[in-house]
Amino acid sequence: MDAIKKKMQMLKLDKENALDRAEQAEADKKAAEERSKQLEDELVSLQKKLKSTEDELDKYSESLKDAQEKLEVAEKKAADVSTSLPSWPLSLP
Numbered sequence: 001m002d003a004i005k006k007k008m009q010m011l012k013l014d015k016e017n018a019l020d021r022a023e024q025a026e027a028d029k030k031a032a033e034e035r036s037k038q039l040e041d042e043l044v045s046l047q048k049k050l051k052s053t054e055d056e057l058d059k060y061s062e063s064l065k066d067a068q069e070k071l072e073v074a075e076k077k078a079a080d081v082s083t084s085l086p087s088w089p090l091s092l093p
Helices: 003-086
Strands: none
Touching: none
């Protein structure tokens, strides 16, 4: 009879331990799911920021290209003007 009581006590303890482990596993799962959600939200935010930065880069690259083209035109005009001017120094009377 004592052996049966001891066995039942051991089974009860095993059950309680199993329930404790199950509760802890559930809490760990919930924490992991929350962390996963936070990371997903952060990823979405970073993807939006990256897209915005890429768009800004495209805009500034286009502005740079336009400025370089204008500079080339201005340099060509300056070169044309300098070739049409008389040689320096001019001799003064």
